[in-house]
Structure formats: C-alpha cells, structure tokens
Amino acid sequence: MEIKSEILYNDRLTEGYYRLGLSWRAPRVKAGHFVMLRVSDGLDPLLRRPFGIYRTIKGKGVELLYRVVGKGTEILSQKRPGERLGILGPLGNGFTLPEKGRRAVMLTGGMGIVPLYMLAEGLEAGTLIFGARSRRETFLLKDFRKFGLKIKTATEDGSIGRKGLATDLLEEELTPETIVYACGPMGMLKAAASIAKRSGAKCMVSLERSMACGIGVCLGCAVKARPRKDEKENRLYKMVCSDGPVFDSEEIDWDVL
Amino acid sequence: MGRAVKDKAANALEVKIAGLKFKNPVMTASGTFGYGAEFMPYMDLSKLGAIVVKGLSLYPRQGNPSPRIVETPCGMLNAIGLQNVGVDDFIEKKLPLLKGVDTHVIANIFGETIEDYIEVAKRFDNAKGVSALEINISCPNVKKGGIVFGTDPSEAFKVVSAVRNATRLPIITKLSPNVTDIKVMVKAAEDGGSDAISLINTITGMVIDVEKRRPVLATATGGLSGPAIRPIAVRMVWQAAQVAKVPIIGMGGIMSANDALEFIIAGATAVQVGTANFIEPDSSVRVAVGIAEYVSRKKTRITDVIGSLRIA
Numbered sequence: 309m310e311i312k313s314e315i316l317y318n319d320r321l322t323e324g325y326y327r328l329g330l331s332w333r334a335p336r337v338k339a340g341h342f343v344m345l346r347v348s349d350g351l352d353p354l355l356r357r358p359f360g361i362y363r364t365i366k367g368k369g370v371e372l373l374y375r376v377v378g379k380g381t382e383i384l385s386q387k388r389p390g391e392r393l394g395i396l397g398p399l400g401n402g403f404t405l406p407e408k409g410r411r412a413v414m415l416t417g418g419m420g421i422v423p424l425y426m427l428a429e430g431l432e433a434g435t436l437i438f439g440a441r442s443r444r445e446t447f448l449l450k451d452f453r454k455f456g457l458k459i460k461t462a463t464e465d466g467s468i469g470r471k472g473l474a475t476d477l478l479e480e481e482l483t484p485e486t487i488v489y490a491c492g493p494m495g496m497l498k499a500a501a502s503i504a505k506r507s508g509a510k511c512m513v514s515l516e517r518s519m520a521c522g523i524g525v526c527l528g529c530a531v532k533a534r535p536r537k538d539e540k541e542n543r544l545y546k547m548v549c550s551d552g553p554v555f556d557s558e559e560i561d562w563d564v565l
Numbered sequence: 566m567g568r569a570v571k572d573k574a575a576n577a578l579e580v581k582i583a584g585l586k587f588k589n590p591v592m593t594a595s596g597t598f599g600y601g602a603e604f605m606p607y608m609d610l611s612k613l614g615a616i617v618v619k620g621l622s623l624y625p626r627q628g629n630p631s632p633r634i635v636e637t638p639c640g641m642l643n644a645i646g647l648q649n650v651g652v653d654d655f656i657e658k659k660l661p662l663l664k665g666v667d668t669h670v671i672a673n674i675f676g677e678t679i680e681d682y683i684e685v686a687k688r689f690d691n692a693k694g695v696s697a698l699e700i701n702i703s704c705p706n707v708k709k710g711g712i713v714f715g716t717d718p719s720e721a722f723k724v725v726s727a728v729r730n731a732t733r734l735p736i737i738t739k740l741s742p743n744v745t746d747i748k749v750m751v752k753a754a755e756d757g758g759s760d761a762i763s764l765i766n767t768i769t770g771m772v773i774d775v776e777k778r779r780p781v782l783a784t785a786t787g788g789l790s791g792p793a794i795r796p797i798a799v800r801m802v803w804q805a806a807q808v809a810k811v812p813i814i815g816m817g818g819i820m821s822a823n824d825a826l827e828f829i830i831a832g833a834t835a836v837q838v839g840t841a842n843f844i845e846p847d848s849s850v851r852v853a854v855g856i857a858e859y860v861s862r863k864k865t866r867i868t869d870v871i872g873s874l875r876i877a
Binding site: 353394396523531 | 597598599603604607627628629630631632633634635636638639640641643645648791792820840842843844845846
C-alpha cells in the first residue's frame, strides 16, 4: 500500500529554506494536518519525518515548507522534481475555525507559520503575530499578506518590527472573546498559554515532537496532559500525532516540557 | 491458479506452533502494532500469521516521561515505559475490533510481580479471540521486576511456570538479548512450560546530547530496535535453536522477506516484524508476500526452510 508522491518542485527560498510541491491525491486536507515523508528508501535515516502541510495545490497535491535542520531535511533538500517520495497522511486532528463572534489571533515563530496558512485561508479576519530572530526570516510572511490580516512582527535583534519576542505583542491583542492559534517553539507556546489564560482567551496550540510512526502506535510523541473534568478517561500523556497535533492549551501540562 | 494449486501454495507457508496452525510465519511484534485495529486502514490483517498486540498489564499504565524515542543509525531507541490500556480495557474495547479478522491474536502480557502475571493471564480464561499469550519478561524499561525476570534464569523459570499453571492457552516466552548466555534462558523458559520462545526484545542502549551533556531519553537508557540490531538477533536465534526443543519465533530489525528468511534459516519457525511497522504500516504483509515468493522460487515449503542453515 505504499503511497508515493512525485516531487513537482523543491525550490530553495533562501539559505536553508525550501518549498516542496508534491503530486499526491490527498483526501480532505485540513489546516494543521501533517504528513510523514520517507526521505530515503535506505535504512539510515530509518524513520519517516513529520511535516506540516502548508497548503494544497488545486487538483495536484500539496505544498510543504521546510527548513534544513538535520540529516532528513538535508537529504530532502537534494531531491529533484520527478523523484518520488513515500508519503503517509493527511494525519492529525487539525485546527478548527473560530466559532462565530470569536476573533482569531495567530501567533507564530519561524517555521511555526507552516500550518497557519490554510487556517488563514479560512479566516474572515484576524491578527498574525510573527516572531523571528531577524529580518531574514520575514520572507515567510510574504504569502500571508493577501489575507488582509493585521500583521505584527517582533524580531530578537530588532532588525524589523518590535525588538523582542512575539509573545510580547500577544497580550494587547487579547480579550475573553479571542482565540489564539499558536505554533512555534515550546517556550513560545508555553508563554502563549499563560498569557491567554490571564486574558481569559481561548488558546489552541500545534505541537511538534519526535515521532516514529505518526499513526498513534509507537507512543513516542507523548506530551504530559493535564486532567480535565469533562473527559471520561484521564490519561497522563497525550500523543501529538493521534490526539493532536492541535491541542487546547488547557490540555497540556506546561510545567514538565 | 486452480484451487488445488492455490491451496498447495498456501500450505507451503503454513507453520505450527504450540498446536496452533499459522497460515504463514509472519507476525507483528508487540509494541509496534498497537492493538491491531490501528492498522486496518493500511492493510488486510487477515494476511498475517498472527497479530501480537501491545504488552498488557493488570492495570492501565501511563508510560514514561518524554522524550521517549530517538533515532539512531539504522535504528531507534525507545523508552515508552509499557504504556497500555490495561488487560480489562483491552478485552472489553480493543479485542472486539479484531472480530472477523482471520488470523491469530496473541496477547503480550507483563507484570511487576509474579502475581500480576498470573492475574493478567487468568483474565483471558473467558476472553474469546485470543489464541496464545506471549509473556514479556524482557522489557528493559521497568524498574521493578521486568529486568530481573528477563535476565535471571531462576526468576524466568518461576514466572513462566506460574503463568503455565494459570492458563490453558499456549504460552510463548519473549526473551531479552541483554544476557550473557541466551541458551540458559531458553532452557529456563522451556523448563517453566513455555510452548515457544520468541526473541529478541530490544537491546539496552543510550544516546547522549553532547551540547547539553544529557541523555536524550528522559529515562537515560532505552531499547534499541531496527535493522541495526538484526545481525545480533540472527546470531541469538541461531544459538537458541541449537538447544531449543520448542519452536522459536525470531525478530529483530526485520525490514524485508530476505531479513525474515535469515531468521528462519537460522532456526526460527516464525518471525515478528516490529520497527518496520512504524515506517511502512504494511511491512508485515510485504514480508509475508516475499517469503511466499521465495518458497515458490525454491520449489519448497517453509517447514523445509526452517533451520536449513548450512555450515560447511
């Protein structure tokens, strides 16, 4: 049952960043879904790699954005159009659009922006707060300009936008009627969860964890959960791949990350 | 193919273990296949010799803190900590999902005490749909119990004989490779009344993050699996086969039919596919198909391939 996708393009956007188009008949892709890609048919690297879906390419397949961070993405960056990659997906629960009357604030840093594209497509309005190390990474915002979002930027070196962290810009956007959609480094998500809580806003986070299977069986991608009253079974751990990757920030025990 | 020819081809793959007939020698390894139903979207479970489900304990177990896994060269290290829903939940909620699947279901069981093992084994007295029990005495991740049963022959004997007396189901004892002499452990399991032996479980390993000078896994050490361990596993199966009177089920890094055949030629009656299930969910079925092709190409039957190693 091996599903192979053909590479349509694998374009370098800037040093270390790539845009990968895959010809793949993806059933019902939703914002926040991910795929497991097999970047090599060999035994090293052995495991598939999880990638968030950036967007669908009408009638053709899906587009992913990735940054070269290790062996797997290094191999992927060498692949050329026409080559084929094993693909498993779409996986995970994905984002749910805000209920009527709730204002959306997307909070992200670096490549955390990937699963937000399709979410932004579905929003009527909202704010996007983007954090980066420097001006260099703000090219990731280009595709988002057309959505008519209010875009706020923070960079660690102050080269563009506010000098500081994206979470510094969060609180002023929040009311109890806001929903935050956050994806980025764990530290950012933890801060977002606590700021949102303070403001009485709802907060959904998309998490990333090492995983072997992506389908809920290796139990490798566990995150510590917080017991909830409305749940029948209280599990100490939730699986990022099969219970998530999107969680209500209240579900996560942020103290142990 | 005519029916007679087809039946003959099918029979050529049939193996018997503990009085049970398996349509082919390929099973899934416990801990890599969930409770079976998770794989239904990806493959036809009926094409397997057996499904071995995730290790079950008397009560649900939450498992270890994160990080639980890390990739290694040609393998992976895991310390899941035997997270499972517990034997009662399995029987009530997971087992019924496998009804109608035409293959054997083998329940892997473990405990922290001998009494735990006995209790878990007894729960299957009235559970329809489980053909055999695989006793895990070898998980390296449980601080209490497990490691002792798996590495001390007298403890292994005690737990196996206790389970033997507690159930009428065939029992398979899953051995740890983390011992000096596997033959001693084979003997202990047999003396305890085990109907078959399965090996190897994972090999204890460790990965260190040199920047942080910390172990990558939250539990420091974990179990190594995947093709990296296969030659060790084949060697241990071969050694076990020298002394075993009961059938051996071999495993350790099987990715292909060729890998599986190494184990069978070394003396295994059947094999289990583990880590490969994470990479290609239908790996086990592909291994079964590949073995069928080999048997047909060699104009033989699987029972004639078992232990057929030639040493000049």
